[in-house]
Amino acid sequence: MSLDLETVRHIADLARLYLTAEEQARFxxxxxxxxxxxxxxxxxxxxxxxxxxxxxxxxxxxxxxxxRPGLSREELFLNAPQVExxxxxxxxxxx
Amino acid sequence: xxxLTELSLSxxxxxxxxxxxxxxELTKAYLERIERHEPDLHAYITLTPELALxxxxxxxxxxxxxxxxxxxxxxxxxxxxxxxxDVLCVAGVRCTCGSRILENFVPPYHATAVERxxxxxxxxxxxxxxxxxxxxxxxxxxxxxxxxxxxxxERVPGGxxxxxxxxxxxxxxxxALGTDTGGSVRHPAAFCGVxxxxxxxxxxxxxGLVAFGSSLDTVGIIGRTADDLALILRHIAGxxxxxxxxxxxxxxxxxxxxxxxxxxxxxxxxxxxxxxGMQPQVEGAVRAAIHTLEELGAMAQEVSLPHTRYAxxxxxxxxxxxxxxxxxxxxxxxxGARQPADSLWELFRRTRGEKFGAEVKRRxxxxxxxxxxxxxxxxxxxxxxxxxxxxxDFERALQxxxxxxxxxxxxxxxxxxxxxxxPLAMYLEDIFTLPANLxxxxxxxxxxxxxxxxxxxxxxxxxxxxxxxLLLQIAHAYQQATDWHRRRPPVL
Numbered sequence: 001m002s003l004d005l006e007t008v009r010h011i012a013d014l015a016r017l018y019l020t021a022e023e024q025a026r027f028x029x030x031x032x033x034x035x036x037x038x039x040x041x042x043x044x045x046x047x048x049x050x051x052x053x054x055x056x057x058x059x060x061x062x063x064x065x066x067x068r069p070g071l072s073r074e075e076l077f078l079n080a081p082q083v084e085x086x087x088x089x090x091x092x093x094x095x
Numbered sequence: 096x097x098x099l100t101e102l103s104l105s106x107x108x109x110x111x112x113x114x115x116x117x118x119x120e121l122t123k124a125y126l127e128r129i130e131r132h133e134p135d136l137h138a139y140i141t142l143t144p145e146l147a148l149x150x151x152x153x154x155x156x157x158x159x160x161x162x163x164x165x166x167x168x169x170x171x172x173x174x175x176x177x178x179x180x181d182v183l184c185v186a187g188v189r190c191t192c193g194s195r196i197l198e199n200f201v202p203p204y205h206a207t208a209v210e211r212x213x214x215x216x217x218x219x220x221x222x223x224x225x226x227x228x229x230x231x232x233x234x235x236x237x238x239x240x241x242x243x244x245x246x247x248x249e250r251v252p253g254g255x256x257x258x259x260x261x262x263x264x265x266x267x268x269x270x271a272l273g274t275d276t277g278g279s280v281r282h283p284a285a286f287c288g289v290x291x292x293x294x295x296x297x298x299x300x301x302x303g304l305v306a307f308g309s310s311l312d313t314v315g316i317i318g319r320t321a322d323d324l325a326l327i328l329r330h331i332a333g334x335x336x337x338x339x340x341x342x343x344x345x346x347x348x349x350x351x352x353x354x355x356x357x358x359x360x361x362x363x364x365x366x367x368x369x370x371x372g373m374q375p376q377v378e379g380a381v382r383a384a385i386h387t388l389e390e391l392g393a394m395a396q397e398v399s400l401p402h403t404r405y406a407x408x409x410x411x412x413x414x415x416x417x418x419x420x421x422x423x424x425x426x427x428x429x430x431g432a433r434q435p436a437d438s439l440w441e442l443f444r445r446t447r448g449e450k451f452g453a454e455v456k457r458r459x460x461x462x463x464x465x466x467x468x469x470x471x472x473x474x475x476x477x478x479x480x481x482x483x484x485x486x487x488d489f490e491r492a493l494q495x496x497x498x499x500x501x502x503x504x505x506x507x508x509x510x511x512x513x514x515x516x517x518p519l520a521m522y523l524e525d526i527f528t529l530p531a532n533l534x535x536x537x538x539x540x541x542x543x544x545x546x547x548x549x550x551x552x553x554x555x556x557x558x559x560x561x562x563x564x565l566l567l568q569i570a571h572a573y574q575q576a577t578d579w580h581r582r583r584p585p586v587l
Contacts, residue, residue: 008460015419015463016426016440017456018448027460030518034461037519038408041477044484051479052486054310054340055296055535055560061343063336075203081433088428093439 003032099124100266104323107269108171111154114162118174122151122218125176129220129267132587135248138262140181140191140239142221147176150218157216172330173216178268180259181222182229183314184303185209188219192305193227193237193255196431196450206303207338208272208314208331215330220268224258227452228422229279229307231255232524233514236454241511244286245584246550250508253286253524255279259317260287265587270318270327276308277410278503278528280315281540285503285553288542290570290580291317292324295560296535297342299328300335306421308414309340311532320580321541321570325349328563347564351571357391360569363398363496368527373505380544380552381502384573388500391572398496400488403530405481410529411522412465412478419462422455457518482533489534489557498565499557502527503540507550531557539566542579549585 008028012019019027073086082089099121102110110116126144133139154174161169179185182192184202191197205213213219226236234242234257242257244250245265252261256273260283263271273280275293284291292315299314306312316327329350334343364385369378385395427433427446434445451459465474492499504527514520531538536557543554556566574580 003464007464011460011464011467014467015459016423016443016447017451017459018444019456020448023453023456026516027457030457030516031461031464034411034519034522035464038412038474041405041408041412041481042473044405044477044481046477046480046484049480049483051476052482052533053479055486055533056340056342061334061336061339061341071203076429078203079200079430081427081431090428091437091439091442 002035003028100128100269102269103320104175104269104318104326105171107175111158111174112169112171114158118151118154118158118218119148121174122147122176125220125268132265132267136243136245136261136265136267137240138223138242138258138265138267139178139221140193140224140237140258141189143188143219146188147218147220154216154218170215171326172212175217176220176269177212177217178220178223178259178262178271179209180256180271180273181225182274182305183209183272184305185219185222188222190222190305191239192229193225193239194450194452194455195238196425196446198432200431202303204303207300207335209303211331212327223256223262223271226255226257227455228305228418229255229274229276230418230454230458232278232282232521234258235511236452238452244508245587246288247508247548250510250550251286253283253504253508256315256317257283260284260289260291263287263289263317263319265584270316270323273315273317274304275313275315275532276311277414277532278525280317281503281528281538281553281555282525284317284540285551286508288551288579288582289317289319290321290324290539290541291315292328292563292566293531293538294328294332294563295537297340298537298561298563299331300338300341302335302337308417309421310417311414313532320574321351321539321567324539325351325567344561349564349567351568355391355572355575357388357393357569357572360393360498361496362388362393362395363492363499364395365398365400365403365492365499365501367400367403368501370505373502374507374546376546377502377504377506377552381500381554384543384554385500387576388569388573391576395500396496398492398499400492400530402481402484402488406485406529406533407522407526409478409481409485409533410525411461412474413482415458415462416465416475417462419459419466422459454518485530486534489530489536493559497558498569501555501557503553503555507546507548507552527555536560537563537566539563539570541570541573542582544579
């Protein structure tokens with residue numbers, strides 16, 4: 001298996017993703033099968049081939065850098081899970 | 096008039112503007128069909144009937160005043176109903192993305208594509224079902240239940256825009272917006288026997304489309320005819336100061352002209368898209384459709400897109416990598432669901448662990464792995480280089496031909512649950528649709544026949560970037576010569 005349990009736990013930590021023991025085992029197996037299938041990519045010689053990160057022609061569409069009205073405080077808090085004194089409330093960050 | 100839901104967009108528009116039909120009559124006809132068939136099909140996540148009736152009344156008042164006072168003629172879309180995939184924001188209407196993590200999320204603004212259609216006076220019927228965050232090919236990954244294929248309710252509608260495709264096929268909407276990151280408009284269009292356009296990346300603003308794979312995401316359209324798609328594209332295409340990747344190009348009229356003469360058109364048939372293991376009736380219907388285009392004057396020739404087989408690994412590294420970054424925003428702090436916890440770290444982990452579904456978690460894992468130290472070059476970096484080769488395949492082929500014609504899917508619609516818990520089998524559903532997204536070219540899927548079980552077969556046309564006009568013209572010519580697109584699911 002190309003992806004062991006320890007790696008799965010490490011990746012889940014990086015992704016801030018809680019996984020049950022059962023999920024860890026299943027993902028180790030499934031992601032290994034997927035990565036094994038993807039190994040065919042390594043057989044291609046890509047020396048000198050530039051990477052494509054965007055298919056767009058190299059020009060940017062930029063708007064004038066001017067201040068504009070944004071969303072109001074009320075609108076922003078409408079979807080917040082917990083608000084206190086006009087701020088997003090979260091558990092203690094620093095002891 | 097008999098069945099109002101059988102009118103095409105331009106027919107309905109003409110009747111509305113002539114005063115022979117009111118928006119309220121048309122909207123009610125759709126709401127009645129929704130009431131009857133939605134419980135069986137589950138094409139929608141959220142319905143907005145009150146809003147629809149209010150907007151339809153408003154449209155009728157605008158039309159009345161225009162008829163009385165004259166002035167600028169109203170948009171042909173004024174008063175026409177619309178369904179929107181539930182990954183595109185409509186201000187004031189909840190947008191779930193098919194996910195529990197956004198179960199109660201109400202966007203404060205419209206997506207640009209939505210805004211342009213609402214400004215033209217379209218009437219929102221509701222938000223359609225989708226695989227969670229558009230990740231899937233069947234709508235089975237929706238946290239709100241699977242959508243059923245109107246042609247056979249034991250089967251999936253395809254995905255991820257399966258709700259939009261099923262709604263259009265079952266006449267629960269005349270037209271719908273979808274999104275296509277790796278085939279999510281074309282795949283369900285093929286499975287449901289309707290037409291679906293994935294525009295060129297950069298043609299339609301992505302502002303207000305909840306991000307999945309930012310270098311691949313496009314806003315697309317699902318409708319019953321090429322003509323209908325053209326009318327919608329004309330309204331949603333064009334530059335947007337809120338999306339730096341949307342090009343400020345002039346928008347053609349798009350509406351196909353009446354000619355069915357395709358003389359001089361060169362069609363490329365890529366040999367890599369006719370593979371062992373595909374359903375023979377799919378290949379048969381696609382080859383017959385290419386023959387029909389030849390009868391209309393086109394010339395078909397074989398072309399090669401040699402890196403096609405690598406599109407699947409390239410896509411399933413790049414899209415999850417981009418998704419893992421895009422979905423980092425769902426942390427339970429500023430919006431979306433929150434799973435209570437004692438520390439901030441646990442709050443992030445628990446919220447994401449509890450509220451994301453299995454496929455989303457799998458892709459976040461895959462993407463995080465592909466971007467992580469030590470694996471970046473081998474996976475993500477290599478995938479980006481092979482993406483260049485895939486793009487070059489298209490550039491080369493499209494020098495010899497004007498369009499490429501290919502199947503959309505290797506098979507017709509599969510049974511619900513058929514792929515079980517086998518993610519790779521589901522990914523293989525997309526092998527024919529992924530390359531267009533990787534190369535950034537437009538693709539148009541439309542029905543070209545049925546298999547022995549009465550399930551629709553689709554064909555797609557792909558062209559050079561920004562030639563949607565050509566794709567729509569060819570599909571229109573085909574639809575003048577055939578009637579597959581007029582068939583409707585038998586039980587409805």
